[in-house]
Amino acid sequence: MYSPFYQLRKPVDQQNAIENVQQFPAHLVPGRTIAAAAVNEDSCEFGSPKYFALCGLGGVISCGLTHTMVTPLDLVKCRLQVNPGKYKNLLYGFKVTMADEGARGLAKGWAPTAIGYSIQGLGKFGLYEYFKILYADLLGEEKAYYWRTSLYLAASASAELFADVGLVPLESIKVKIQTTPGFANTMREAVPKMLQQEGVSAFFKSLVPLWMRQIPYTMMKFSCFERTVELIYAHVVPKPRADCTKGEQLIVTFAAGYIAGVFCAVVSHPADTLVSKLNQEKGASSVDVLKKIGFGGLWKGLGPRIIMIGTLTALQWFIYDFVKVTLNIPRPLPPAPPKGKSE
Numbered sequence: 001m002y003s004p005f006y007q008l009r010k011p012v013d014q015q016n017a018i019e020n021v022q023q024f025p026a027h028l029v030p031g032r033t034i035a036a037a038a039v040n041e042d043s044c045e046f047g048s049p050k051y052f053a054l055c056g057l058g059g060v061i062s063c064g065l066t067h068t069m070v071t072p073l074d075l076v077k078c079r080l081q082v083n084p085g086k087y088k089n090l091l092y093g094f095k096v097t098m099a100d101e102g103a104r105g106l107a108k109g110w111a112p113t114a115i116g117y118s119i120q121g122l123g124k125f126g127l128y129e130y131f132k133i134l135y136a137d138l139l140g141e142e143k144a145y146y147w148r149t150s151l152y153l154a155a156s157a158s159a160e161l162f163a164d165v166g167l168v169p170l171e172s173i174k175v176k177i178q179t180t181p182g183f184a185n186t187m188r189e190a191v192p193k194m195l196q197q198e199g200v201s202a203f204f205k206s207l208v209p210l211w212m213r214q215i216p217y218t219m220m221k222f223s224c225f226e227r228t229v230e231l232i233y234a235h236v237v238p239k240p241r242a243d244c245t246k247g248e249q250l251i252v253t254f255a256a257g258y259i260a261g262v263f264c265a266v267v268s269h270p271a272d273t274l275v276s277k278l279n280q281e282k283g284a285s286s287v288d289v290l291k292k293i294g295f296g297g298l299w300k301g302l303g304p305r306i307i308m309i310g311t312l313t314a315l316q317w318f319i320y321d322f323v324k325v326t327l328n329i330p331r332p333l334p335p336a337p338p339k340g341k342s343e
Contacts, residue, residue, distance in 0.1 A: 052126050078301075112173040125159075221260055
């Protein structure tokens with residue numbers, strides 16, 4: 001696949017070699033890479049089906065693992081959103097949950113979380129890389145560089161649109177288990193009950209609110225991360241990225257991921273609350289929920305979600321880059337203006 005983004009090469013004079021490859025100019029890069037690993041032989045060609053598949057695998061590992069790890073925090077956050085009177089705040093929510101259900105109660109919903117977010121991670125990261133190259137091809141070399149923030153936004157929104165179709169049935173099961181007392185303790189219990197009570201619509205009724213939550217979140221996650229990495233290397237790190245060790249570059253990845261995660265949590269939180277309430281209340285519509293809880297109710301549980309999403313986003317980028325290094329997946333170089341052009 002042609003792309004104005006990049007083609008990695010390995011000679012000693014790497015930059016000159018890249019500039020001499022006209023098919024893949026080295027002018028534009030989506031940011032966060034581990035240049036020290038570039039001396040290794042790539043496991044696939046940049047932009048090939050194998051490349052997208054391996055990026056998708058990185059997304060499966062990063063999203064599935066991290067979301068499953070924070071299941072207890074997610075459970076308390078969801079319960080704060082749907083029943084703030086009982087759970088009050090994060091610490092009190094943990095205390096009440098432990099008193100009611102014991103430590104095992106904090107793990108409720110782990111199975112649909114692991115499966116659902118692994119599916120979502122496959123689409124989110126694999127398709128993001130695909131759409132980023134596709135849209136760069138459409139824009140051309142110069143516009144792809146100068147409009148790169150818009151390109152990141154469009155590519156991430158497109159990827160999330162498809163990724164959420166795979167996530168929504170599992171997210172509905174998870175929220176139902178976590179927020180409806182006595183409904184079910186496991187995914188195997190929940191699925192037949194949901195089918196019996198509401199039919200197939202039970203698994204997809206929150207798709208639009210999920211898009212409202214996840215698409216702004218993912219747009220912020222990718223665009224803010226990409227540009228934050230650029231700024232950190234330009235103004236904070238005292239040496240070029242190529243001179244940084246793998247460990248130093250992964251620290252930058254984690255820091256940029258956390259910063260992006262905080263913004264992600266804020267922009268997507270109202271829709272997250274709406275998703276939780278819709279899956280808790282049988283037969284309710286988005287309008288019904290909004291009338292019931294009001295604008296202020298949409299922001300319940302924001303504090304825990306900032307902690308959760310900030311940590312999640314940082315870990316996801318860290319793991320994704322680590323997988324790329326480990327599997328020798330091609331990684332682009334830092335963005336630079338097209339030859340003969342200024343910033």
